[in-house]
Amino acid sequence: MAPTKFKPVEEQLAYLKKGAAEIIREEELKAKIDQSVKSGKPLRVYLGVDPTAPDIHLGHTVVLRKLRHFQDMGHTAIFLIGDFSAMIGDPTGQSETRPPLTREQVDANAKTYLDQVYKILDREKTEVRFNSEWLAKMTSYDTVRLCGHYRLARMLEREDFRSRLEKKQPISVHELLYPLLTAYDAVALQSDVELGATEQKFNLLVHREIQREYGQASQAVLTMPILVGLDGERKMSKSLGNYVGITEAPGEMFGKLMSISDDLMWSYYELLTDFPSPVIVRLREEVRTGALHPIDAKMQLAHTVIAGFHGEEAARKASDEFRRVFRERQAPDEAPRHMIPQGTPKRMSALLVELKLVSSRSEAERLMKQGGVELDGVRVDDVKREIDLSKPGEYLLRAGKKKFLRLVIE
């Protein structure tokens, strides 16, 4: 591999700081970068992720993008899959003990994670590690030694545990092990920098301390803000349903991104795009003065984000589609098609269930009564309405605001 030419310290620091919530400690990071420029040796920067869910969403990409930034600066990006620690579960932000994952679930999740992560990271330059490499090999003796390096009072200081204690909610003992075992990751990787979301701060600080206990220089820590979900209030997460998955179809992503509030769009610009901060400030100013319509600013955001995952072409298509369906109220150009064989007439409500547009017949009837169902642009609110399936034809079905389906009888 050709020796990497590093950019000047100040330039690197400025690039890496964009969007960051906190750097602990900035002087240390600067010194490390300085050292690497002088020695020509890249920094070892890692991000640990627990494969607890099968898909990653935009919230995860915030910190991944930051890892990519380090990669851009020529440093070594280590993507650490917490396959072992995932079986404990990170107590961060948890109001209750999570059911431990099985080995199979973890493996399956890890695999899909990796596929998705390369939409952001440079595959060629990423070092992928699994923490079972060292954690699974630890003996009870090693674990006891590790635990000996930390105090219970310090552990219980953390917000998650404290509030659970106050609310008289259970805390399992193994949860206390989480920060300690993941701290050992930093030791094993001999990392210079670790990235994480702000809510990871406690864990990250423990990692620094344990590194020192094991005779290493403590890593610098860079945290990124939490991405607020589509609801504009809580953090983006799958379980809250306020997320945009990165494997979702462009049209789907577009619709979701457009549904965020105007206020929220600015933090999305900051955390999900590479627009330099001054440019974002200018856009914001233009919207404020009325020079730029908020919907156009939001459409540009959606376009940019989607282009990153699906390419420019797909983003443009999604954008056009959105314009046609929602701004001009026309039928979508590319509603999903569903073939159905000819047969006897069928109730609309049953058909909606069959097509998975709703989850039950009760729900279908509800939706119809409320005027949320349209057939070829005409509202269908008679719950007894049947559809003639006896001869070939084509219908455009709408169920609710966003679900369209082109039904083809063959």
Add this chain to the structure above:
RNA sequence: GGACGGGUGGGUGAGUGGCUAAAACCAGCAGACUGUAAAUCUGCCGCUCCUUGCGGGCUACGGAGGUUCGAAUCCUCCCCCGUCCA
């Protein structure tokens, strides 16, 4: 190990024998209004059947039995959580 408190619908949480598919709030969905925004207003919000009616049936208040014409509510046993004591 002992004493006490608790386990209700996606979440919080009311309900101590029938009027309870279960208050209220949140989340969610639909309609109106819009920029498919947000906010707001209105309605819906277990499943299922039909003759779509303030209609019938089924399922539901940690689990299993029991008392009763009738149980989320009473009794018994079990499981789980917390508090205090050891």
